[in-house]
Structures are given as structure tokens and as C-alpha cells.
Amino acid sequence: MLQGLSHSAQGAKSWPFEQARALLARILRLRLSDAERDLAATLIGAGKADEAVATLEPLQRSVIFETGYGPSGLPHVGTFGEVARTTMVRTAFRALTNDAIPTRLIAFSDDMDGMRKVPPGLPNQEMLQEDLEKSLSVVRDPFGTHESFAAHNNARLRAFLDGFGFDYEFMSSTDAYRSGRFDATLLVALERFDAIQKIMLPTLGEERRATYSPFLPVSPRTGKVLQVPTLERHVDRGTIVFADEDGERVEVPVTGGHVKMQWKPDWALRWVALGVDYEMAGKDLIDSVKVSSQVCKVLGGTPPEGFNYELFLDEGGQKISKTKGNGFSMEEWLRYATPESLAYYMFQSPKSAKRLHFDVAPKATDEYLQQLESFNRKKAEGANEPQIDNPVWHVHRGDPPVEGAAISFALMLNLVSAANASTKEILWGFISRYIPGATPSDHPLLDRLAGYAINYYEDFVKPAKTFRAPTDQERAAIGDLAARLRALPADADAEAIQNEVFEAGKAGGFEPLRAWFTALYEVLLGQSQGPRFGSFVAIFGVERTLELIDKALAGDLVAG
Incomplete structure (x- = not known):
């Protein structure tokens, strides 16, 4: 679906394409000479990205997207948002380049981080208390299903991402440190220790500055990730010296998983070691991105493209x-x-x-x-x-489905309310009459909406549902509407019904006319807003609507 879109994508205005164009500019700037960059830009702009990639070997290397995750808790809406939005930029980039430049999305779990406090609400709190300060990948799983707490949450993360069909590669911080993937960059960090400190120390309080080190050694004795000063550095041996918990001076290599970097330098380390080209972050991390970007440059890398998204509010x-x-x-x-x-x-x-x-x-x-x-x-x-x-x-990552829904969710909600439907089967009795021959199997989206509407109605609408008696003006107008509905032909559609609803409101003297519809919803449905009323009557049925009107005018709905 993404083939042949590069020319159209050049003029796309949506934010993922804005991000994709900035990312493409980065790739061309960092990987190619001036002459190569001009050639690539010309070819890609002409929809010949595949020719550019075939001609210029640096474009054959994958563009790396990254999203980060802290496995001290379960995946949540923020995790979904970051992966979904990053995937949107990736899809736009693929369209922009005619899918010719390979891309990868790394979902990175910071599971070597030490557990600084016990998350509330988990089982086996005492056991977790015993494992405080150890790497999350070492902390025992309180649920007893995996080899560690991080393994449990990482499995949930992967199941979560798989459930949404995301295309990604999972990467564990513990595995990356222990396997040597980060070793070369860690040795650069050791060599440039003072330059990193020059960036980090001004961002810290006075007490924290006195003990801060970008390296967090893992105690050989207790396995805890220690926040202690670096007492000595030996660039020639690739080691640091620190005081263990018992005061003994210990020398360990910075490679092979013997240390972990503090999180801002760690973020920069990942960007450099993994060659990350794109990563977004929440607005609350703007300062952290700036600091990590400075460290990234010290380590010899170029900070990735990305942007800071706003946070959700309650x-x-x-x-x-x-x-x-x-x-x-x-x-x-x-x-x-x-x-x-x-x-x-x-x-x-x-x-x-x-x-x-x-x-x-x-x-x-x-x-x-x-x-x-x-x-x-x-x-x-x-x-x-x-x-x-x-x-x-x-x-839908460039391939939206053909199936839509002939019934809005708002209308489905009001149908549940009016019919007092507790099952999807009840709703389908109305739906199949409104859409002749429709079944759950051939309209799966509608079937899903029916289930969602029942859940939403039961939890939010029904508890707040309050009917009121009509005013004299409303009573007269609703009675007029009933007469108009009775006069309609049996095959009247939603549009014809809506016209009569409008006419009844106008004849009743409602100004603005919105007040008429509010009255209908509050008197007949027990809520202050709803869908297009003509559509509601068409699917609920004229006869049933007339019965509802009779009950409302008789005071039965308020009494019930």
C-alpha cells in the first residue's frame, strides 16, 4: 500500500509527514556528501527513492526508530501513545521514501535499572523489599510466573504491543549491557568522563553533585545497582574503582554489564550505540532530552530527530x-x-x-x-x-479497512438506553431491521460497537440517567411530533423523520432550536444530549418511539 506514494507524500501536511521529512533530511545530511545528498534529494523528490538507495550505499542501512519503556510497572496508555505515534512517523517515512530505505522500530526496556521503591499494590511486598536496589531483571517476580520482575513486565509489554499488531524489535537493557553491545560506547564514556560530568553536575542539587557519577556499578557482593561516587578511573584498563556497601574499594570494568549508566547518560549511550535516528518524548522530558543530547555529542553521536508531545490530563x-x-x-x-x-x-x-x-x-x-x-x-x-x-x-498504517459503520456510536448508545438493552442480541434485533440482512459475522465492526455501547451505558450513562417531566411548551410540541410520526408512510427514512422533528420544534416556537432537541433527549432518554433524532427513530422504530412518547407524556418514565 505504501509503494508509489513518495511523490504525493512530499506535499502531505499532517504532522507525521512533517516529522518524516525532518528525519529524511537528517539521514541525507549525516550519511551523504553534498553531491550525494543533492542526487538523493532529486531522486526521492521525483518518486525514485529505490534508485537513490540502489545508487547510494549509505541509504541501504536501516533508519532506527526507538521507544523506551520502564518495566517497573505494566504497559499503560502512555506506552501505547508513544509506540502508536512513532509508528505513524515510521509509516509516513516509508511512504515518503517509497519504502525503499529500510526501517526498524526498537522497543527498549530499561530493565537493568535498580528498583528504588516497591511498587504499591503488588503481591509479595516483603520479598520485593528484600530486592530493593537490585536491577529489575534480577528482582524476583512477585507473581511467580517469570524468572524476574522485569521478565514478567517485559512479557506483558510484548503481548501488549503484539495485541495491537505493532511491528517492532524488543530489546532489553540488561541484555544490551551484558552482551557487550554497549561496550565500545561505554569505553568512550569512561575516556570522556570529565566532559560528561561538566554537563551533568550543573543540573543537580548541591548534595547530589557531591556523589554523582555517570556510572552506576553493580555490587559484586550484593548485586545492587549502587549510586556511589567513582573514586578512580583507569582508561587504559577500562575500569572504575568505587566503595562497595561494606566500604571495601572494588575495581570493575565498565563493560560486560558490570555497570549501568545514570538514566540521562544512559539515554545518550543508547542513541549512540544503537544508532537511533528518531525518538519522541513527553513534554515533561524536554530538559532531559536537552541534557541527553549534549551527552550524546560528547560520546561522538548526533542526537536523534523527534518532538515532545503534550501529556494527557484528567x-x-x-x-x-x-x-x-x-x-x-x-x-x-x-x-x-x-x-x-x-x-x-x-x-x-x-x-x-x-x-x-x-x-x-x-x-x-x-x-x-x-x-x-x-x-x-x-x-x-x-x-x-x-x-x-x-x-x-x-x-491503519497506510491501509484502512473498507468496512465502516452505518450506525454511529452515539446512536448505538441511545439505542441501548431506549431499548434498555443488556445484550448484543437485543441490539441486533434493531440493527438487522435498519440494515436488512445484516449479521454480526458480516458486520464485525458494528458488532464490536454494540458491545462497547452496552458496557459504556451500564457504567456511565445508566447511573446518571435522569428523566424529567416536559414543560407545557414541550408537552405540546412532543404531542405534535407524535401526530406527525403517525402520519408518516411506513417506509419513511431517517431524513424524512428528521424533517418532521425539525418542523415540530419550529411549530412549537423553540428558539434556539437546539433547546427542542435537548428537551427530547431529557424527556424521552433521560440525558441532555444524543444523536440525530431522526436516525434514532428510524432504527428504534416509529411504533416503539410512539410508545416511548406516550410513557413520557403519561409521567411513567419519571416515575420509573
């Missing part, structure tokens, strides 16, 4: 925190809405702070469905240019 505007448990978790989103809608929400304005609260899921779902419908409609109409700026192109 209902009160506070930053979402795993520790606080505020906001709307990824597990909750996936109980009430599709994974695609979550990816769509991640795509939208990543540099703007957004609330992640339960009421955004239905809206994001319907916006996603509208964009998918627009994509497929324009595709069917034979649009000249590929719709690579449509969010669903990015959500």
Missing part, C-alpha cells in the same frame, strides 16, 4: 499519573471503545494537552468512523490523490 486538568490512578486508563478505553479510536485520539494534535476522561471515548469513536467513511467514499469516487493526510491512513 477531568480536573491534572497530569495523568500511574501512581495516582487518575484519568482514564487504556484498559478502560478498550472496554468502552475500539483500539482504532484510541489510536485516532493519539493522532490528533499531539502537541496540545488533552483530557483523557471517559466522555472523550464516544466522541473519538464517532470522529474515527466519520473519517473512515470519508476515506472510503473518496476512494470509491476515484480521488486523484491518495488521502495520506486523513487520520485513518495513519491509524
